[in-house]
Amino acid sequence: MSALSLNNVDISYGDTKVVFGAGLAVAEGESFALVGESGSGKSTILRAIAGLAPDWTGDIAVLGKPRGKKLDKDFARICQMVFQDPYGSIHPRKTIDATLSEPLAIHGVGNRSERVEAMLVAVGLDRRFRFRFPHQLSGGQRQRVAIARALMLEPKILLLDEPTSALDVSVQAEILNLLKRLRAEQNLTFLLVTHNLPVVSFLCDRLAVMRRGQIVEIAGVDKLKAGTLTHPYARELYAASGGHTEGH
Numbered sequence: 220m221s222a223l224s225l226n227n228v229d230i231s232y233g234d235t236k237v238v239f240g241a242g243l244a245v246a247e248g249e250s251f252a253l254v255g256e257s258g259s260g261k262s263t264i265l266r267a268i269a270g271l272a273p274d275w276t277g278d279i280a281v282l283g284k285p286r287g288k289k290l291d292k293d294f295a296r297i298c299q300m301v302f303q304d305p306y307g308s309i310h311p312r313k314t315i316d317a318t319l320s321e322p323l324a325i326h327g328v329g330n331r332s333e334r335v336e337a338m339l340v341a342v343g344l345d346r347r348f349r350f351r352f353p354h355q356l357s358g359g360q361r362q363r364v365a366i367a368r369a370l371m372l373e374p375k376i377l378l379l380d381e382p383t384s385a386l387d388v389s390v391q392a393e394i395l396n397l398l399k400r401l402r403a404e405q406n407l408t409f410l411l412v413t414h415n416l417p418v419v420s421f422l423c424d425r426l427a428v429m430r431r432g433q434i435v436e437i438a439g440v441d442k443l444k445a446g447t448l449t450h451p452y453a454r455e456l457y458a459a460s461g462g463h464t465e466g467h
């Protein structure tokens with residue numbers, strides 16, 4: 220059974236269709252990247268899976284279960300999304316403790332205090348951050364909080380939308396290492412959007428290359444590293460990176 224599968228998925232915003240006939244399957248425990256030019260529909264695919272872009276047709280299944288069009292509570296326990304900009308995605312006036320406790324409260328999970336402390340440790344944040352506010356944290360620390368919040372309900376799948384691109388280069392590597400470690404420790408499945416090919420090489424097993432709303436190639440990351448992707452656009456992307464597909 221796939222963790223995520225899309226079959227012939229079209230996605231629109233109002234009258235404008237932006238994704239055409241997307242199909243992919245991500246195995247349980249796999250890390251899968253969506254790459255491609257800006258505006259090609261990568262984030263839209265994540266949003267449709269997460270229930271944030273409801274105007275789609277085709278089939279989306281999560282752990283074998285067809286995905287409905289609405290935000291639903293059970294889904295949140297299985298699949299969570301992490302956004303590019305942690306400042307926009309964590310509430311500025313809530314303490315880190317409140318942010319991390321909230322999903323537990325909504326889902327009636329107990330032992331909140333212990334769970335929040337354990338999660339802070341798991342994402343490499345000192346306990347003293349617990350009662351601070353987001354503006355008292357660095358960008359990297361805030362992204363650790365956003366990742367912690369996504370993991371509070373022990374989901375199986377993370378949808379990661381450019382999780383490091385808003386961060387300083389020096390901090391990006393720390394967050395990538397964290398994601399890699401958490402994935403191994405918690406046997407997570409990743410579907411990750413990025414325009415950064417070294418991130419794909421570092422964190423992913425396979426990738427789909429998107430162009431103008433279509434997936435033009437799906438391949439193992441070995442093909443990316445070897446420069447042997449076959450679609451002309453995928454090759455263009457590789458050439459534009461100067462062959463620098465590794466480096467983290």
Ligand SMILES: Nc1ncnc2c1ncn2[C@@H]1O[C@H](COP(=O)(O)OP(=O)(O)OP(=O)(O)O)[C@@H](O)[C@H]1O
Nearest residue numbers: 232237255256257258259260261262263264412414
């Ligand atoms: N809320 C929205 N309403 C209308 N159109 C949108 C909306 N969000 C995105 N689009 C359009 O949908 C298309 C796909 O956007 P999307 O954000 O999925 O691309 P992307 O591949 O993730 O790009 P980027 O790498 O720049 O984030 C673009 O043409 C974009 O302008």
